Amino acid sequence: MGCAQGLRTVSQIMQYIASRFPHYCCFCHSRSESNIDLCRFCHCCFPVLYAEKGFRFHRKLCMQCGHSLDIDFSDDKCAECGIFSSPYAHTLIPYSFDPPVDLLIKKLKYRSHLPSGRLLGLLLAGHVRRMLPSIDDWPEVLIPVPLHLRRRMERGFNHTEEIAFWCGRALDIPVKANLVSRVEETEALAGLSRAERIQTVTGVFQASEQLFNKRVAVVDDVLTTGATTQELARELLDTQVAQLQLWAVARTPLGSVAS
Ligand SMILES: [Zn+2]
Numbered sequence: 001m002g003c004a005q006g007l008r009t010v011s012q013i014m015q016y017i018a019s020r021f022p023h024y025c026c027f028c029h030s031r032s033e034s035n036i037d038l039c040r041f042c043h044c045c046f047p048v049l050y051a052e053k054g055f056r057f058h059r060k061l062c063m064q065c066g067h068s069l070d071i072d073f074s075d076d077k078c079a080e081c082g083i084f085s086s087p088y089a090h091t092l093i094p095y096s097f098d099p100p101v102d103l104l105i106k107k108l109k110y111r112s113h114l115p116s117g118r119l120l121g122l123l124l125a126g127h128v129r130r131m132l133p134s135i136d137d138w139p140e141v142l143i144p145v146p147l148h149l150r151r152r153m154e155r156g157f158n159h160t161e162e163i164a165f166w167c168g169r170a171l172d173i174p175v176k177a178n179l180v181s182r183v184e185e186t187e188a189l190a191g192l193s194r195a196e197r198i199q200t201v202t203g204v205f206q207a208s209e210q211l212f213n214k215r216v217a218v219v220d221d222v223l224t225t226g227a228t229t230q231e232l233a234r235e236l237l238d239t240q241v242a243q244l245q246l247w248a249v250a251r252t253p254l255g256s257v258a259s
């Protein structure tokens with residue numbers, strides 16, 4: 001236990017304890033080679049939207065609208081979305097909303113399975129490291145898409161906050177969930193068209209002036225039509241953040257709706 005004597009902060013002690021206990025894959029229960037609950041064989045079956053070493057594209061989707069793109073298409077936006085400027089300096093989305101990623105998100109969101117949030121947050125952090133290798137490109141603050149207070153109390157937690165917490169902890173970026181609030185309660189967006197979603201979410205967010213001139217990444221679980229995150233982006237740009245990024249775990253293909 002000699003090396004434990006050199007540990008000073010709670011975080012260092014927690015990391016030391018975690019390193020003493022192995023992680024096991026949440027799908028096949030074999031021992032994981034890393035600090036996540038996933039072995040590399042099961043990870044290879046994940047529906048990736050990017051070419052990565054050891055992975056094959058599951059499919060390629062426009063990050064803005066979800067339109068299917070050819071696998072060898074060089075951009076991450078379709079030609080139509082490429083014409084319009086995006087509010088985001090970077091849009092990072094590692095997976096499509098297909099098995100088993102959709103199951104992990106639903107387990108977290110509807111069955112309060114917090115280990116799924118940890119896994120998704122750490123996978124998102126790994127994707128950020130690969131896509132933005134320079135720490136200078138990272139944001140100063142992570143903002144999880146907020147839930148209205150009443151819905152948060154009903155559920156007991158905000159699932160996007162769980163993902164942001166683990167992602168931020170892995171990258172050492174603070175999560176400031178209290179700097180943006182959802183001031184109006186809206187009906188559930190599942191099943192609504194893009195136009196209906198835009199109408200429903202207009203004006204529902206309020207950002208703190210503390211975000212003025214900060215580099216911010218919005219963290220979401222799944223990007224469907226993008227109506228919610230675009231409204232949040234509009235509020236953050238009104239608050240004059242210095243830079244805005246969008247990090248989400250999964251993207252739905254155009255025409256499908258995440259429930
Ligand atoms: Zn496995």
Ligand SMILES: [Zn+2]
Pocket residue numbers: 062063064065066067077078079080081082
């Ligand atoms: Zn598009």
